[in-house]
Each structure stands twice: as structure tokens, then as C-alpha cells.
Amino acid sequence: MGIGIAVGAYGLSFGAAAITAGLSTVQACALSLLLFTGASQFALVGVLGAGGSAVAAVAGALLLGTRNTLYAVRLSSLVPVRGPRRVVAAQLTIDESTAIATAAPDGLAATGFWVTGISVYVLWNLATLLGALGAARLGDPGVLGLDAAVPAAFLALLAPQVRDRQRLAVAVAGALVALLAVPLTPAGVPVLLAGLAVVPLLVRR
Amino acid sequence: MIWAAVLAASLGCFLLKLLGWSVPASWLERERLQRAAVLLPVPLLAGLVVVQAFAGDRELVVDARAAGLGVGVVLVLLRAPFLLVVVAAAATAALLRAAG
Structure with missing residues (x-):
């Protein structure tokens, strides 16, 4: 239930953000149907909206999407799937379905994964459509402050991930790198450079 | 495109x-691989926050978006729900612009 409200709100914001960034309603819906991983979708439209190249936008979306690979590795030991259903399971591999499946009691992981994944998929796509249609009706996004909603949405996504000092330091470093890079590099690149903030942590053991 | x-x-x-x-x-x-995949969203999202809030055309600008982000920071620290954070940030920017 709590997840449902959060996903609905997030999907509405995504639909509106996509329109604000200059995508059509069909393109916004295509992203939710095909890409179906919230942070990557937001990143893609954020970079495109800022005038970034398609390559930079896709690169940002892919980097954010790498955590789903890790989720899938973990899920594959909990949720038995074979054959073509693996394709469906892959598409439903997201933060929410992984969280429920890994937190579920023994024997309920697979049910938790499928129910959560399918519910979130349906809700996310409906909310995207509503958000996009709503924003498309509204005209100038600046008047309603929709452009200011996008950084706030990223902040709200980031906050639960900053659980300790190390992560706080990585977040601050990423933000500083991105700010320094804005005047020096084309739109979209500052965000990719921010990702380099994890490198020192990987080198030091 | x-x-x-x-x-x-x-x-x-x-x-x-x-x-x-x-x-x-x-x-x-593979510990390093795992750590990289887990940590990578943190700096990327932080970068997206500041770029979306402060980036102009190859320059940094402080405008109504920054005020919206400030309100968002306060609400996130108060553990407000996602929708409230986003709507309050948008409303702040909209009110500032309406006030001229």
C-alpha cells in the first residue's frame, strides 16, 4: 500500500518531468513501458531536457541501471524462473520488487517478487500517462515550477541512499564534480563525471 | 534523436x-564490483540534483529552482514523503516567479 502511493506519486512526477524536458506523451509512456527503472528514466529526460546529447543521456541511464544487474543476480537465487519467463522477470527487476523479494519470509520470495513487480509495472505506467497528459495540458512548465520539481525528485531519491558518512562523502563529491564540470563540458557530461566519485573507494581497500 | x-x-x-x-x-x-554497483547511484543522483538545480547554458545560475531545492532539502531532512517534497519545491519556484 505504502509502495503503491509512493510509486503513483513518483510516476506522476516522471510523466510531468518528461513533458517538461520536451518529450511527447508517447515517448514518456514508451520509457515507462520499455525502460521501466525510475532513476534511469528521470536521468534520461533530465539530460535531454538540459540540452544534453542522446549519448550522454543514454550513458547516464545505463550507469544508473547497473544496480539492476546486481539485483537480478541476487533475485535469481530466490526466484526460480526458466525459459521465456526470464525475459519478463528481467523487465520487472527494479528497486521495489527486489526489496520485497529479499525481505519476504522463506518460500514467499517468488510470490513477493511477481506481485510487486507486476503491480508496480501497471501503476507506474498509468501514473506516467496521467502525469504526462496533465503536464501537456498545463503549457509553460516554468510557471508551475515543474523545472524545480525535477531536482527535488532526484534529491528525494538520493536521501534514502545516504545512510552513512561514506555515502554522504561520495554524494558531496559527486555534486561538487558535477558543479565544476557544468561550465566546462556539454550538458549531460557533468552527471557522468560525478559518477567518478566512487573510484577512490574502489581503489582503497 | x-x-x-x-x-x-x-x-x-x-x-x-x-x-x-x-x-x-x-x-x-566479487566484492569490488558489488560495491561499485551499490554506490554508483549515490554520486550520479547527487550530480543530477545540482545540475538540474543550478545548470544554465554552460554556466551555473541561481534562480527560483535553487529556492525550490532549498525547501526540498528541509523537507527531506524532516523525512517528508516523496510527493510533498516534489510539490513543495515546484510551488516555491512558482510562487517566487509569480512574485516577480
Whole structure:
């Protein structure tokens, strides 16, 4: 239930953000149907909206999407799937379905994964459509402050991930790198450079 | 251009998901790989926050978006729900612009 409200709100914001960034309603819906991983979708439209190249936008979306690979590795030991259903399971591999499946009691992981994944998929796509249609009706996004909603949405996504000092330091470093890079590099690149903030942590053991 | 980005990102992110379902579970034991994948969203999202709030055309600008982000920071620290954070940030920027 709590997840449902959060996903609905997030999907509405995504639909509106996509329109604000200059995508059509069909393109916004295509992203939710095909890409179906919230942070990557937001990143893609954020970079495109800022005038970034398609390559930079896709690169940002892919980097954010790498955590789903890790989720899938973990899920594959909990949720038995074979054959073509693996394709469906892959598409439903997201933060929410992984969280429920890994937190579920023994024997309920697979049910938790499928129910959560399918519910979130349906809700996310409906909310995207509503958000996009709503924003498309509204005209100038600046008047309603929709452009200011996008950084706030990223902040709200980031906050639960900053659980300790190390992560706080990585977040601050990423933000500083991105700010320094804005005047020096084309739109979209500052965000990719921010990702380099994890490198020192990987080198030091 | 937009369609190309939409389809390329969709295909790429799907393959990243499928990859995880197709490799042996021993991949999880590669500690550095795991740490990188877990940590990477943190600086990327932080970068997106500041770029979306302060980036102009190859310059940094402080405008109504920054005020909206400030309100968002306060609400996040108060553990407000997602929708409230987003709507309050938008409303702050909209009110500032309306006030001129």
C-alpha cells in the first residue's frame, strides 16, 4: 500500500518531468513501458531536457541501471524462473520488487517478487500517462515550477541512499564534480563525471 | 534523436537486467564490483540534483529552482514523503516567479 502511493506519486512526477524536458506523451509512456527503472528514466529526460546529447543521456541511464544487474543476480537465487519467463522477470527487476523479494519470509520470495513487480509495472505506467497528459495540458512548465520539481525528485531519491558518512562523502563529491564540470563540458557530461566519485573507494581497500 | 535515446536506453537497461539473471551467483562474491554497483547511484543522483538545480547554458545560475531545492532539502531532512517534497519545491519556484 505504502509502495503503491509512493510509486503513483513518483510516476506522476516522471510523466510531468518528461513533458517538461520536451518529450511527447508517447515517448514518456514508451520509457515507462520499455525502460521501466525510475532513476534511469528521470536521468534520461533530465539530460535531454538540459540540452544534453542522446549519448550522454543514454550513458547516464545505463550507469544508473547497473544496480539492476546486481539485483537480478541476487533475485535469481530466490526466484526460480526458466525459459521465456526470464525475459519478463528481467523487465520487472527494479528497486521495489527486489526489496520485497529479499525481505519476504522463506518460500514467499517468488510470490513477493511477481506481485510487486507486476503491480508496480501497471501503476507506474498509468501514473506516467496521467502525469504526462496533465503536464501537456498545463503549457509553460516554468510557471508551475515543474523545472524545480525535477531536482527535488532526484534529491528525494538520493536521501534514502545516504545512510552513512561514506555515502554522504561520495554524494558531496559527486555534486561538487558535477558543479565544476557544468561550465566546462556539454550538458549531460557533468552527471557522468560525478559518477567518478566512487573510484577512490574502489581503489582503497 | 529523442526516440533513438529512448530505445537505446531501454534496450541497454533491459540487457543489464537480463545479464544479472543469466550469470552465475558467484558474481555477487566479487566484492569490488558489488560495491561499485551499490554506490554508483549515490554520486550520479547527487550530480543530477545540482545540475538540474543550478545548470544554465554552460554556466551555473541561481534562480527560483535553487529556492525550490532549498525547501526540498528541509523537507527531506524532516523525512517528508516523496510527493510533498516534489510539490513543495515546484510551488516555491512558482510562487517566487509569480512574485516577480
